[in-house]
Amino acid sequence: MTTNGATRQDEARPPPQPLPPPLAYMRRVLRDHYQDHLPAPPDRFGRREFGFIFWPRQPGPPPFVRHLAFRTRDDYARTFMRRVPWHAYYSTAYYQSPGERRMVDKGWLGAELIFDLDADHLPDAKAMTFEEQLAAVKIEFRKLLDEFLLGDFGFGEDDMYLTFSGGRGYHCHVTTDSVLGLDSRARREIVDYVTGKGVHDRRLIWTETRRWRDGAYEQETRHLRFPKPDLPGWSGRVGRGVLGVVEEVRDLPWDEAVRRLTQYDGIGPAKAEAFLDKVRDPRVVERMREGWADQGPAVERFLSREAVQRGVVALGEGETDEPVTADVKRLIRLPDSLHGKTGLRVVRLTLDELADFDPLVDAVALPMGPEDRVVSPKGGSFTLAGERYVLPEGEPMAIPRAAAFFAVASRLAVPAER
Known part of the structure; x- marks a missing residue:
């Protein structure tokens, strides 16, 4: 302890500096x-x-x-x-x-x-x-x-x-x-x-297989099933998500839609085009509203991932x-x-x-009346209170205090020297 009551740790601490x-x-x-x-x-x-x-x-x-x-x-x-x-x-x-x-x-x-x-x-x-x-x-x-x-x-x-x-x-x-x-x-x-954790594990999108006999032959069809969009909770959310994805992709220009679909593993150009052909048929979309789709596993993964992603909230x-x-x-x-x-x-x-x-x-709570001078080292622009402010590089500019504070606080500008 020093004689004036300060500790040696206090002596070692640098003195307070003026604020920049x-x-x-x-x-x-x-x-x-x-x-x-x-x-x-x-x-x-x-x-x-x-x-x-x-x-x-x-x-x-x-x-x-x-x-x-x-x-x-x-x-x-x-x-x-x-x-x-x-x-x-x-x-x-x-x-x-x-x-x-x-x-x-x-x-x-x-x-x-x-x-x-x-x-x-x-x-x-x-x-x-x-x-x-x-x-x-x-x-x-x-x-x-x-x-x-x-x-x-x-x-x-x-x-x-x-x-x-x-x-x-x-x-x-x-x-x-x-x-x-x-x-x-x-x-x-x-x-x-x-955030949808575990939703994929619940298999809200699944494949249903139907078999029947046609004379001497056994027939089989596979259909993609998903919840109806009017169901409560995550079931309906996934159903709405599937329809939303389908409508969004369907409305894209053909080449852009194909590019988006082929970003996913297992979906090549042929599968992408076949999918687009089907979802542009109103009868197919109507069946999808009832929870039915005729798609393969790669498209199933695409729809599942996109539908869940649409439903989650990033906290x-x-x-x-x-x-x-x-x-x-x-x-x-x-x-x-x-x-x-x-x-x-x-x-x-x-x-x-x-x-x-x-x-x-x-x-906006700070006043728009008094103006303060700021200067932007690199230039920049922003919108505040319905006004667009363009700060020229290196030139002092007087703008309303609310805008000046916003520019300084967001590091677009510094106070101009008086």
Whole structure:
């Protein structure tokens, strides 16, 4: 111990450094925003753990501080105003003592059932623009809600609430009492069902053989069978998936359809063309609506894989690759806080509001009035609040604060020197 009370470890730690200009700018904007728009504390906030990513004052990743709890709303507000978190999170679980540092000492009381969908988990996400990612993940999120939560699981609208994450995804919180006590194993079973794990093993598409005698000869026919599309659960989902695949391939230009089919093992040009000939016959498609198809094993594998893939939902994973839904101690973004990589607000939504919700308009919380000067080292463009911004390479440009923060936070630009 040194004479002034600091440890030798403290002496070895480098002194805090000034924030780089991009981070200093973002912190200043968030501080001004939170002065007038403090996120409302979540329900039962005295039973919640909080976590914040603060601004890095030393080399290395920014500090993520968790195991925080607040006794009063004033304590909560003071932390926001004094430290201005870059990202704000709270626990989906309730605890007896949420501020304890060891999880075993917190006294777990239950947890909301969380579904986290992010554009990162979508096929071909890297080839999409930000706007395309937001549109695609919204479609996937709606499938989760309609097909699984409201459909197969039978939850009601009052049993859940939704949020836009402020980034590239959506969260669903199921809060009904029946799910709060579920352990990780039970939640993982829900994950497995939604993601289609084991569906292929259930043989929802199969081959049926019929034999009969024609005089002195025995005849045999083999037909591909699959569930009718109006059946409940995964059976009907696979049936609808088969018809969807057939209609999609049938409507492609001939050469493109053949190319797609021949990507699968066992399907050569001849089999692909024979399949296309059949599915372009309305009578064949009508028989398929009744669960019948006259196809070989290679086409069976193709239809099975494509049908199941259409039905599954890609759920997000945490830092340890544990599915978020199965994590009973998960921290998730705080509603009404701003996402530090976009400046967009974490917006709480109803099912009705989700239909017309446009994140790049409805989640814009920073002002569009005052303008800030930014410069893009490589140039770039983006859309926000209905406006298209094109940043020329190396030229300072004054744009509305919400757009400037978005550009700086997403590393398209840096604050221009005054």
